[in-house]
Amino acid sequence: MSExxxxxxxxxxxxxxxxxxxxxxxxxxxxxxxxxxxxLYKFQDQLHHVLTRHEQGATHAAQGYARTSGKVGVAIATSGPGATNLxxxxxxxxxxxTPLVCITGQVASHLLGSDAFQETDxxxxxxPVTKWNYQITNAEEIPEIMAKAFYIARSGRPGPVLxxxxxxxxxxxFDYSYKKCTGVRSxxxxPTLDHDQVKAAAEAINGAKKPLIVWGQGVILGQAEAAFKAFVEKTQIPAAWTILGLSALETAHPLNKGMLGMHGNYAPNxxxxxxxxxxxxxxxxxxxxTGRLDAYATQAKVVHLEIDPAEIxxxxxxxxxxxxxxxxSLEALTPLVQPKKLDEWMARFDELYKQEYEVVIxxxxxxxxxxxxxxxxxxxxNKASKSDAVIVTDVGQHQMVACRYAEFVRSKSNVTxxxxxxxxxxxPAAIGAKMGAPDRHVVAVIGDGGYQMTIQELGTIFQTKVGVKIVILNNDFLGMVRQWQQLFFEKRYASTEMTNPDFVAIAKGYYIPAKKVTxxxxxxxxxxxxxxxxGPYFLEVVVEKENNVFPMIPTGASLTEIRLS
Amino acid sequence: MSQEPIRYTISIYSENNVGLLNRISAIFLKRHINIESLTTSLSEIPDVFRFVIVVMVTEPQVQKLVQQIEKQVDVIKAFYHTDEETIFLETALYKVKTSFLFEERQIQNFIKESHANIVTVSPEFFVIEKTGFRHETDALREALQPFGLATICALWPYFGLKSPHGYLTNLKFVQRKPNLDYGKLFQPTIVKRAITATGQVPLYGRRRICRRSYSS
Structure with a gap:
């Protein structure tokens, strides 16, 4: 632009x-x-601002928006407490x-370092928690720095910029003109794809008798879902996902063998x-x-497709x-790999799934x-949404259960x-997720504990009329901590039991249709x-108070120590 | 790979931006690693800044540190070196009462023997400067101790490389970020300049440190 x-x-x-x-x-x-x-007031026709009820809600909403839309989420706040709340x-x-650009106000530059009202560094x-950050003290820097902020937030391995x-x-x-950022010299x-690395990886894969694919969010962030599916289908290698990789390959795919990790599926672990x-x-x-790292897949040769060199x-x-x-890398790798016949190896997955099904599922x-x-x-x-809702989860038992059992047919459907x-x-993430994917059903599945940490965002839902479906799984406990107390602290339930309010009445106070199921x-x-x-809807489901999530790999244990009960 | 903590020198080529020091030191803080010494200055390449950081860690640790440092947007490149691959020289300034210079003849001998220089003399104090290896600066400090050594200051370690030819082969560097604009960054010609600079210490920043120490 030359204006x-x-x-x-x-x-x-x-x-x-x-x-x-x-x-x-x-x-x-x-x-x-x-x-x-x-x-913003003058530009409100072109730029819509959503007033959250707390700055933390603004960043989470921007995250939800980024995760379902694939675009950069933007959050804005004032100095001092506004900034720290982000x-x-x-x-x-x-x-x-997650690609975010956060903009904070700061006290005037002549006051910097003077402990001025609402000044914070x-x-x-x-x-330590940003990909990049920068303080602008001179208006003339704004176009260049803003362009750089968006470029850095969305390029490579995405991340937040403040x-x-x-x-x-x-x-x-000042005299404004805007030029998009196309590169930063440092x-x-x-990284440029090295074809020797691809060839070596392909040889290792072709020689494998019992290969396993583990995928993460890189597949979604790199918009590589189709390339990934082509690779999986050509090789016929079983694949399992990390919690953030979920929904990159549809749940019903025969080669999708489930979730990895602490509460993941028995077979892939x-x-x-x-x-x-x-x-x-x-x-x-x-x-x-991984569980205990020095016992993790020690027998296996590891092929690692990764964008961030620091992860290697x-x-x-x-x-x-x-x-x-x-x-x-997937597009380069797929032509070099041969289809596999892995009947015996696949039978092991089926057999272990059967065990998990009988004891847990x-x-x-x-x-x-x-x-x-x-x-x-x-x-x-799953049934009501025909497995095509965006599921937004909080943290804890409900999150593990939702990720284990939610079914997906398209990518960018899991926000957690x-x-x-x-x-x-x-x-708050569900608010952003719905705005990032307005044509889809967005269901926030939340525990009674996490819900009350940002419950004020009901106000944002009411004001914006955003059609978020809220499902509270209420067991009157901080369930995951209680589970640990039961298993590792001899049932000493220290501060995990919650006396909860009338959630339905609270939702109705915000004029959100609400129902409780017992x-x-x-x-x-x-x-x-x-x-x-x-529009929005609130559903409270009262669930069994002391259910546990299994399978479980205790902290510090190796994957082989996975427990079904 | 060595699992014992040993001394590594990390050298970082970067942009000269406000806050980068904080960003880099945060990488050490997050891993609970203490920094033994840290120097920042302009590098031998115009417009490029250099950090030299010394830490006691294991090789896997130093590799990960370097990877995380290189990942920072404002960092151009980072390397790590063992002691065998580096030369440590430090400049020490010793402040001694001027009266001792005349009363204690040994002091003049110490200065001569250790190839130190007197950089300033005032009626009350004079200042000796010594650039050398740590054991040399330590020896002079011990020698001067009985004679009213008032302060020793401006320890400024810096590093150079033993052999310009060995630069690329000797250095274990984690090269993960091939450079676009700095393709010539590590050509031998530039390295030679760095070596010369090491011997003669005309580097930016040193004079500033000396000045500050005078007033102390």
Whole structure:
């Protein structure tokens, strides 16, 4: 763009957002960001601002938006407490590689370091949890830095960027012109694919007798779903997912063997310890996936397709690293690999699945007890949504159950806080997720604990009328912590029991249609009614108080020590 | 790979941006690793900044540190070296009462024997400068101790490479970020300049540190 405009820094911020194709931002106004809000008022036809009820909600909503739309989420807040309240969402986005641009106001530059009202060193505070951050003290820097922020947030391995703008820079006028950022000299977002690495990886895969694919969010972030499916289908190798990789390959695919890690499926966890070649695609060997690291897949040669060089050999040694965007590496790899006949190996998966089904899954989905199980609620959601809802989950038992049993037919359908495990994530994230995918059903499945951490965002739902379906799985406990107390702390339930309010009354206070289900026979019709209702809906399901999530790999144990009960 | 913590020198070529020091030190903080010494200055390449950080860690640890450092947007490249691959020289300044210079003849001998220089003399204090290996600067400090050594300051370690020819082969560097604009960054010609600079210490930043120490 070559237009020359003499405008304020605040207006420049808005024009930069528009130039980056942003039409929706989340935020909360305050003193040091008021010039930008004043411009937002003038530009409200082009740039929609969603007022969350807390700045943490703004970052989580921006995350949800980014995760379902594939675009960069934008959150905006004032200095001091406004800025520090963003941090949880930023840290969550950093560990889960979500592209965010966060804009904070800052006290005027002549006041920096003077402990001025609502001054905080947000650059210092956000440094360890951002991909990049920058403080603007001069309006003329705004176009270049904003362009750079969007470029860095979305390129390579995505992540959050924070831009802090002093109030004087927001007021100052300058000659504005915008140029998109196409590169930063010290930053190479995507490594160039090395064909020797691809060949070596292909040879290892072709020689494998018992191969296993483990994939992560890289497949979704790299828009490599089709390339991944082609690779899986050509090789006929069984594949399992990390929690953030979920929905990249449809649940019903015969080669989709389920979830990895602490509460993952029995077969892929145990067979990780038996495979001869482990093909990791866009995943980072989190400790929740590997269990005890020195006992993890020690027998296997590891092929690691990864975009971030810092992930190679970080946790698991990669015998065959392939550094590139995983779409590029998969597309290069697929022509070089041969289809496999793995009947015996596949039979092992079936056999272990059968064991898991008998001991765990049947009980979860068709419980004999009177109380409802979390699993049957998820099944009801699958049924009513024809397995095509976006499922947003919080953190804890309900999250594990939802990820284990939710069914998906398309990608970008699972939004959860994986790496950071942020309770309170789901409700605001669901707001963003629905706005990022307005044509889809978005169901927030939340525990009674996490729900109350960001319950104020019901106000945002009410004000925006965003059609989020909220399902609370209420066991009057912080269920996952209680499970650990039961298994590892001899049932000393320290501060995990919750005396809960009338959730239905609270939802109704926000004029959101609400219903409570306590009996099995009401469940299906209630879920169906929820989906049939236009706009937001609140459904509380009272579930069995002391159910546990299995299988389980205790912390610090190896995958072979996975317990079914 | 060595599992014992040993001394590694990490050298980082970067942009010169506000906050980068914080970002880099946070990588050590997050892993609970103490920094033994840290120097920042302009590098031998115009417009490129250099950090030299010394840590006691294992080789797997230093590799991961370097990978995380290189991952930072403002970092161009990072390397790590063992002691065998580096030369440590440090500049020490010793502040001694001027009266001792005349009363204690040994001091003049120490200065001569250790090839140190007197950089300034005032009626009250004079300042000796010594550039050398740690054991040499330590020896001079011990020698001066009985004679009213007032302060010793401005320890400034820096590093160079033993052999310009061995630069690329000797260095174990984690090359993960092939450079677009800095393709010539590590050509031998530039390296030679770095070596010369090491011997003569005309580097940016040193004079500033000296000045500050004068006033102390």
């Amino acid at each position: 020359k405009l003499h405008i304020s820094g605040a207006e420049a911020v808005i024009r930069c957002l528009l130039a980056e194709g942003v039409d929706l931002i989340y935020g909360y106004p305050g003193g040091a960001i008021m010039p930008v809000y004043d411009e 941090i949880t969402g930023i840290a969550d986005a950093q560990i889960d590689s 947000i650059i210092g505070i956000s440094t 831009i802090d703008i002093t109030k004087d820079a927001q007021f100052a006028k 930053y190479k977002p995507v 145990l067979l990780t310890q038996e495979c001869d070649v482990l093909i990791a695609v866009g995943m980072r060997f989190d400790d929740r996936v 050999n970080k946790n698991v040694y990669a015998d065959y690293p392939v550094l590139a965007d995983c779409k590029a 049947e009980k979860d989905l068709r419980p004999q007890k009177e109380g409802l199980s979390m699993g049957e609620v998820i099944v009801a959601i 806080s994986g790496g950071l495990g942020t309770m309170g994530f789901a409700l 009996a099995r026979e009401e469940l299906e019709s209630a879920v169906a009614e929820m989906f049939a209702t236009d």
